[in-house]
Amino acid sequence: MLKSEQKPEIVWPTALMLSITALVALISVPWYQLTIGFEWTHWLAFFLFAASNGLAITAGYHRLWAHNAYKAHPILRLLLALFGAASFQNSILVWSSQHRRHHRFVDDNDKDPYSANRGLWFSHIGWLLRKYPNGRDDFSNAKDLQRDKIVMWQHKYYYLIALMMNFLPPLIMGVLTGDYLAYFLLMGVLRLVYSHHTTFLVNSLAHAWGRRPYTNENTARDNGFVSLLTYGEGYHNYHHIFQNDYRNGVRWFQYDPTKWLIKACSWVGLSYDLRSTPKFKIRQAMVARQLELTRDKLTNQTLLNTIKQRIGAIEYANWMATIEKQIESEHQQLTELLDEWKCTHSLWMTAKREKIAEARQSMQTSLDLHNLKQKLKDLEYSVVQQYRRVSYVNGVLA
Ligand SMILES: [Zn+2]
Numbered sequence: 001m002l003k004s005e006q007k008p009e010i011v012w013p014t015a016l017m018l019s020i021t022a023l024v025a026l027i028s029v030p031w032y033q034l035t036i037g038f039e040w041t042h043w044l045a046f047f048l049f050a051a052s053n054g055l056a057i058t059a060g061y062h063r064l065w066a067h068n069a070y071k072a073h074p075i076l077r078l079l080l081a082l083f084g085a086a087s088f089q090n091s092i093l094v095w096s097s098q099h100r101r102h103h104r105f106v107d108d109n110d111k112d113p114y115s116a117n118r119g120l121w122f123s124h125i126g127w128l129l130r131k132y133p134n135g136r137d138d139f140s141n142a143k144d145l146q147r148d149k150i151v152m153w154q155h156k157y158y159y160l161i162a163l164m165m166n167f168l169p170p171l172i173m174g175v176l177t178g179d180y181l182a183y184f185l186l187m188g189v190l191r192l193v194y195s196h197h198t199t200f201l202v203n204s205l206a207h208a209w210g211r212r213p214y215t216n217e218n219t220a221r222d223n224g225f226v227s228l229l230t231y232g233e234g235y236h237n238y239h240h241i242f243q244n245d246y247r248n249g250v251r252w253f254q255y256d257p258t259k260w261l262i263k264a265c266s267w268v269g270l271s272y273d274l275r276s277t278p279k280f281k282i283r284q285a286m287v288a289r290q291l292e293l294t295r296d297k298l299t300n301q302t303l304l305n306t307i308k309q310r311i312g313a314i315e316y317a318n319w320m321a322t323i324e325k326q327i328e329s330e331h332q333q334l335t336e337l338l339d340e341w342k343c344t345h346s347l348w349m350t351a352k353r354e355k356i357a358e359a360r361q362s363m364q365t366s367l368d369l370h371n372l373k374q375k376l377k378d379l380e381y382s383v384v385q386q387y388r389r390v391s392y393v394n395g396v397l398a
């Protein structure tokens with residue numbers, strides 16, 4: 001840990017903006033509620049404006065610009081750039097280039113701008129408050145964004161756009177209703193503080209608390225609570241392994257409004273070329289993780305001693321031999337399934353391209369496509385079955 005005199009210089013505009021808005025929200029909002037009282041319409045405006053800011057960050061800054069997870073019509077890109085600026089989290093160019101470094105160097109204290117290994121405070125807000133070397137502007141990883149006219153326009157006039165997008169909506173509501181102060185406090189200040197800290201939770205809490213069903217190669221976690229506050233961004237373990245997927249909450253029961261918005265926009269042509277990870281690859285990662293967890297348990301001497309005492313030494317030796325054999329065989333099967341899937345998937349992609357290029361062969365290629373699609377489905381089914389088997393073995397070792 002650096003001593004205070006060695007710490008980088010404080011970024012005063014950011015530090016003052018974050019602390020003053022938080023103080024005003026913490027003191028003035030309860031004061032207004034207790035003395036005058038907010039109406040439901042004030043809260044509705046707060047939630048709608050907060051959601052438009054939050055979704056512009058998650059669907060725009062994050063999934064569209066930082067990860068190219070889909071393509072968007074200029075109208076949608078303009079709206080995402082405007083409402084994203086209202087969140088006062090820097091321009092798309094700065095935000096996305098920092099975020100790409102976060103993914104590339106995740107948990108590296110010298111290269112990840114908000115490395116979770118430097119603690120909760122640093123990854124939540126501390127990284128913004130001082131001029132740390134790993135947080136400096138470096139757009140060498142964002143050449144594609146520098147060719148995007150909307151991104152560069154927003155970057156050039158960022159402060160003007162951000163100020164207008166923060167002050168105009170509450171002012172318009174004030175002019176329409178006469179409730180200037182109520183809208184300023186809820187839609188203006190509280191919404192900004194809420195937007196900041198909920199987004200920051202993805203870098204802090206979603207790297208410290210939650211499950212790791214897909215990978216343990218980094219600190220990212222799947223956290224349903226963070227997802228509730230961040231329009232689906234809490235499924236961060238999935239996101240760090242399949243970062244170009246337009247979905248974060250990939251299971252049907254997971255709450256991911258950002259995914260729903262991007263999908264709904266595709267129905268009216270506002271978004272297209274949505275990228276998603278094949279189901280087989282997702283399940284294969286889950287099986288590999290379960291095998292890893294099971295192997296870890298088989299090296300846990302305390303757990304093994306408990307089982308030995310429970311079932312007796314002779315039974316234990318048989319049980320251990322069986323379980324080790326099964327894990328080895330499951331590992332082998334997973335490797336073979338993956339090889340077969342890669343081969344079938346590549347043939348299926350070729351057949352799809354051929355069908356588009358050569359209409360004359362479409363009868364034959366349609367048949368090939370149908371057979372290959374069926375084979376891919378069979379492989380998916382096999383890996384799902386394997387996941388159930390390995391999870392069961394892992395569960396038995398509780
Ligand atoms: Zn992360």
Ligand SMILES: [Zn+2]
Nearest residue numbers: 099103239243
């Ligand atoms: Zn990301």
